[in-house]
Amino acid sequence: MNERKPLLEVRHLRVEFPTRRGTLLALDDINLDIAPGEILGVVGESGAGKSLTGAAIIGLLEPPGRIASGEIRLDGLRIDNLPYEAMRKIRGRQIGAIFQDPLTSLNPLYTIGQQLTETILTHLPVSAAEARQRAIELLQETGIPAAEQRIDQYPHQFSGGMRQRVVIALALAAEPKLIVADEPTTALDVSIQAQIISLLKRLCKDHGAAVMLVTHDMGVIAETCDRVAVLYAGRVVEIGPVADVIHRPSHPYTAGLMGSIPAMDDSRERLLQIDGAMPRLNAIPQGCAFNPRCPQLMDRCRQDRPELRDAGATQAACWLVAETKGAA
Amino acid sequence: MTTPLVEVRDLAKTFDVSAPWLNRVVERKPRQFVHAVDGVSFTIERGKTLALVGESGCGKSTVARLLVGLYAPTRGDVRFDGQATDAARQAGELRTLRRRMQMIFQDPYASLNPRWKVLDIIGEPLREHGLVPGPEALRARVGELLLQVGLATADCDKFPHQFSGGQRQRISIARALATQPEFLVCDEPTSALDVSVQAQVLNIMKDLQRERGLTYLFISHNLAVVRHVADQVGVMYLGRLVEVAAKALLFSQPQHPYTRMLLDAIPDIHMSGRSRTPVQGEVPNPLNPPTGCAFHPRCPQANARCAAERPALLSFRGVQVACHAVQEERI
Secondary structure, three states, X not given: OOOOOOOEEEEEEEEEEEEOOEEEEEEEEEEEEEOOOOEEEEEOOOOOOHHHHHHHHOOOOOOOOEXXXXXXXXXXXXXXXXXXXXXHHHHHHOEEEEOOOOOOOOXXXXXXXXXHHHHHHHHOOOOHHHHHHHHHHHHHHOOOOOHHHHXXXXXXXXXXXXXXXXXXXXXXXXXXXXXXXXXXXXXXXXHHHHHHHHHHHHHHHHHOOEEEEEXXXXXXXXXHOOEEEEEEOOEEEEEEEHHHHHHOOOOHHHHHHXXXXXXXXXXXXXXXXXXXXXXXXXXXXXXXXXXXXXXXXXXXXXXXOOOOEEEOOEEEOOHHHHHXXXXX | OOOXXXXXXXEEEEEEOOOXXXXXXXXXXXXXXXXXXXXXXXXXXXXXXXXXXXXXXXXXXXXXXXHHOOOOOOEEEEEEOOEEHHHHHHOOOHHHHHHXXXXXXXXXXXXXXXXXXXXXXXXXXXXXXXXXXXXXXXXXXXXXXXXXXXXXXXXXHOOHHHOOHHHHHHHHHHHHHOOOOOEEEEEOOOOOOOHHHHXXXXXXXXXXXXXXXXXXXXXXXXXXXXXXXXXXXXXXXXXXXEEEEEHHHHHHOOOOHHHHHHHHHOOOOOOOOOOOOOOOOOOOOOOOOOOOOOOHHHOOOOOHHHHHOOOOOEEEOOEEEOOHXXXXXXX
């Protein structure tokens, strides 16, 4: 990570939602790096802030949400404070986006071809005929049969899995360096999910694009990603190589999350359960946000907030890690 | 041998999705029907769990609704504890049967009335079936039920919006348990929940089954969850059962090519980096299902017979499977 300059650097990112009853802190001090060509998974339960992180990076935070502090750099260039028009040029050209629901991310009134060529013409210096040719190639690459005919069809003529392929083609249209994929397979059936995940993985490798894959599905992360960041209540609680986070989690939340997933090869009578639920944004506990649910709670967790620190191969934000480190 | 608690024979449900009469006349459109469930048979033993799995549109939720009587079947019958529900309907005895079977729905946000307090929600089946003598007894009983699902007695006077998704699903479970049913139909009870909360709900359901000998029909698209809760598993594809087997057999030796494909498609969290071969193709339009075996266009083992002749669900190698290739021992 140190030799190669990261493609995306997120530093101390803080996202707030000002409301009448006070300011809600949705993301708090998020630090992430994505190397060129790397697939970084971002997991967490509903409300952890994983989609917001993606939205902040592509500059599509819904008002009143705003970046309160911190910075986001793409290829060394700061992109979090760019004016709207400048960001618009980067979005699509340098950062592609794939959203959860392929039906709502395509315009129902335009054909697939019009949407693809529009994107290509906006970002690349090509003629209309070349753009159309490129659109057909992209559709073929994403495994859409009879691409020459289907390019003139409307989104409603495609099935869910096919639409998601179109959205992937759209995201790759201008050869971006980074793709932010927000729950790209959640709306799909398992058999289709497997197809889309392997397609996304293959295409990003072919095109050399890095991916930030936001999902709540640990299985998808395990199969796809190089590294994974676990989010809880707006903070990164653990980050590291995917095998280490899954097999040797350092943070009790990661351990609980892994234990609560019924797996195909276990014969446990009961699943490990984490009691309680994720705190609401207006009631994030003092100290470590996980402390009311943590099975290994210590006094210190209620007062002081742990920061990310090295814990073996991963980094975890937990006092347990600090304790063992300090003793050693 | 005791009789199974639930016995379903050749159950079918057809929905009429034709265009309105005037359009049919003017535009010469034909009548159209969706065979949502097409000849499904299974039994569930007392105290056991049968899980139905399948992808969207395979008819698993329709089976659930047919079983509890939310839909009337087009064909076939459901016997509950030896009694045909159709006959019971005609004799006006369906109410007594309904008390013994309850349902838990998928979306805990949509299945609880937002204007009712928890006391009214859980108390409704108790009042409806006349199971409690008065308001004090009702409150006491609801409190008891809340405790059983891990909530507090004081939650009686709250509204559904004051609870999280997992807590709401517990309220749904408490409501389903109110009439002390023997049989619970659970239609994707954890699909709308986060994994840590899903674990809480699944654990409660298993504990309740152990304590009270409940029988479950558990509907899910998540095979890992099914493997955790089920005794028997039925795999559905386009309205038909393609394989029914004991859990251990289904997961260790899947027979039907569709079952094999589903098992192969599950992302495995413990074998990081393993590659799998996704099966091509998608679920066909149920309005116009393929001839013969509905799975044949996606099946790597399909031949001419599969395209022409629909396989029946037959016992084979210790499981029930509807596949020519398996029966001809081609796979």
